[in-house]
Amino acid sequence: MNMKKYMILAAVALVASAACSKVENTVVTPDQAISFQVANYVPQTKAGEVKFDEAKTFSTYAWFHPTSGVAQAFMANETIKWQESAKSWASDRTYFWPKTGYVNFYSYAGTPAPVITDGTATYTDKTIAITDDALLASAAYRYSNSSANKYGLQYGTANTDVTGVPTLFHHILSQVSVIVKFDASEISDTKNKWDLTVNSLALNYDNKGSLTVTFADPGSTGEAWPYAAAGYNWTPSGAYTNLSATVTASVGATQTTTAPNVSAGLTFFDAITVLPQALTNSATIDLNYTLKHYYDGAEQIYETVDLTGAKGIKLTDFTVEAITAWNMNYKYTYTITIKPNNTVTFDPAVEAWQEKAAGYTITQ
Secondary structure (H helix, E strand, C coil): CHHHHHHHHHHHHHHHHHHHCCCCCCCCCCCCECCEEEEEECHHHCCCEEECCCCCCEEEEEEEECCCCCCEEEEEEEEEEEECCCCEEECCCCCECCCCCEEEEEEEECCCCCEEECCEEEEEEEECCCCCCCEEECEEEEECCCCCCCCCCCCCCCCCCCCCEEEEEEECCEEEEEEEEEECCCCCCCCEEEEEEEEEEEEEEECEEEEEEECCCCCCCEEECCCCCCCCCCEECCCEEEEEHHHCCCCCCEEEEECCCECCCEEEEEEEEECCEECCCCCEEEEEEEEEEEECCEEEEEEEEEECHHHCEEHHHCCCCCCCEECCCCEEEEEEEECCCCCCCCCCCCCCCCCCCCCCCCCC
16 A cells, blocks of 8 residues: 555656656847948949958948837947958957848948938038048948848848948049140151240149938838939038149159150149039139240240139130039049140232322423
């Protein structure tokens, strides 16, 4: 009887033990670190995209939009650089994709820097130096983690070509070069030679202005850039600068040109960056040069020509291509070609004899 009781108690204890046992079914959701895919778009080459320099960095702002609730700041001016060990673009601090909702990314590089909010990038009263190169990327909207693509698509089909948050940069400034050359190609007599010396050259233009870039949420994952066509878009402040070309070694340099040749040209501004703007009569090049003419080795004459101030060369007067504005992400090369004046010729004539009637009458 006691044995039977013990057996029943043992059975009850076994059932109780089974009832208290814990079975865990764990679903592992991997955390995916955020990285970037960068490129630099240069429309004037019509060649597409240029690889972003791995020796440089850029900065990123990002906002997390949860499934419900207000947007949250996610990245605040975070420096993104090439991580050689991981072979990817990322910040030194690792950021992981949220498990819900999506993230909007806004990136910039170079100077001047903008003020960025979730949807806008603003440059206010910025003075543009000739070495500035301000880059602003298309906004990357509504990206999230996804089983189809680790860089994620909140909507639509996963893009398997993407290796990071798409970051396509645009130059938001303009670029200008100025070249002066002498053209003797129309002169056949090779005994003619000219020495061209540029004494001074200055570029007058507005170098201060403001720009507000407003991105439009595409409503699905994708890159948003508001300027589909060329435009200067900046609002100049009217602060004109007289930029002297003495910053280069070309001022004072002399180029010798013999007929019938064209000189290689003196480059005074080599791809300087300038504020995009509509060109008015105030946008000019001031040029002062000396020209010496030799014939058969003997100096004939020399003269100094002053095209400055009211006589300055208007940028709107260049005729190869009518350029009325400097547009963002475009490069402009201004070539000033100096030619000999028309050759001296003569138009000889002899004044006709003027006839006068004279008479003498003798009366006898």
